[in-house]
Amino acid sequence: MLVNQEQILSAVIETIQMVTVSFLFSILLGLPLGIALFVTRKGQILENKALFGILNVVINTFRSIPFIILLVAIIPFTRLVVGTSIGTAAAIVPMIVYAGPYIARLVESSLLEVDDGVLEAADAMGATPSQTIYRFLLPEALSSLVVNFTIATIGLIGASAMAGTVGGGGVGDLAITYGYQRFDTVTMAITVIILIVMVQGLQSLGNFLSRVVGRR
């Protein structure tokens, strides 16, 4: 094996850092965008054809770009935001740009699952648009949102593997540089097992939380 325990441990910490920080910021970006996508749809509370059209195209555009290309393409922007284009922090910026629009779509699809009747009831009660969002839409979609956020987090673990390109480190990077490029089968096996455990753990946690908030 070409790597020692410390290297693996620090890689795990880097992955957790990258995924956690980028997840939180992606939600900050994706949740409002997803809500905006939903409420500006035809027939919804803030119907706005132009805004919906723009959001739709922008989100699709970002989602079309492969992560590895996005990572490199936005280096000037990354440098502007975190002051460097190398390292863990530099990997986090493209991860947010990648996951934000993805989460926006997931949020939109969660909100689309909410029963129209509930929104009609909100309208009949004279709820304002913001009351409809906070009191009706989000609570009713919460369980589904948790499931979708879990999917997004696992997607971010996958994206973090490519962070090595900009020196981001992490478990996936270890797997590529040692396991794949230097044919270190043991390191490959260990890192893959670590990733499997992470994904399994996150999925179970997500399912559990979804059950708790959705009482299912």
Added chain:
Amino acid sequence: MIEFRNLEKSFEGKHGAVHALKDINLTVEKGAIYGVVGFSGAGKSTLIRCVNYLEQPTAGSVIVDGSDLTQISTREIRSVKKKIGMVFQHFNLLNSKTVYANVAMPLILDNTPKAKIRERVTELLDFVGLGDKAKMYPDQLSGGQKQRVGIARALATQPSILLCDEATSALDPQTTDSILNLLRKINEEYNITILLITHEMAVVREICNRVAVMEDGNVIEEGTVFEIFSNPQTATGKNFVNTVMHTEIPKYVTEMIENGSDSTDVYRINFVDHSAGRPFLSQISKKFDLDVNVLFGNITELQGVPFGNLIVRFQGDGSEVTKALSYLEENKIVYNEVNTNAG
């Protein structure tokens, strides 16, 4: 009070505009329980949704307690909506919230103080008979219980009007009865005007005082429940009345008239109110030289008034029959001769 004046509503459909409401003029008096019946697609759902502006009229006006919704701002409409409760066919409760939170919701939207919400919600849950279910979630309740939660929620802001959109259509007959009793109690105790739409004529017979029959975007018949049930004017009206009154002539009677040699002298006699309680038929057979043969009949109660419908054959001499008929006329009893092509 709700007034519809020359109300029109059309939707843009794939195959051109769909005219859902055509020049509707109706008045629902304060304190009434007003029923609107019609088949699916008749426009009744659109009509009730215009009252709390879930649908915006294309033309005409909707006047709720004096304010014309088509003339006021969105903000003002929102405050009018708070004075109108609505009960839905599929309840439309928040499944993520407890029964308590569901009923409290309209008050929360109004920023009502917590203590006041507690007081009001407790009172309402007791009123609808769910005092012990406050902490449960909608998916733990039966359909009837869910509708009681829906009703409690609709009453939270002490509305003057309650709209019921097929409120009992998803419920079994027994539960329907208990929900209708609850609606009647609401009408009597709080003097809330109730406008309900339904395709079940039994619901109208049970609790309404007035009824409108809708077809193809028009109100084709309107009157007191007694008027419509005892003497429907339109084919659709008759159709609806027949679903609960069984006033249509049974097949065996029409076959008998068609095949029988003595096909005449079969009459439908309507007994209303006072006449339903008197022994006219036996008087006829005593006074005149006639045998009275009852072929079909029923006597039901409509709004507390007895209402009878009998199909009889007078057997005897023609002149005696004529005398019997004028006797019926003297006593203001409605009758008509039955022949096979008349319904």
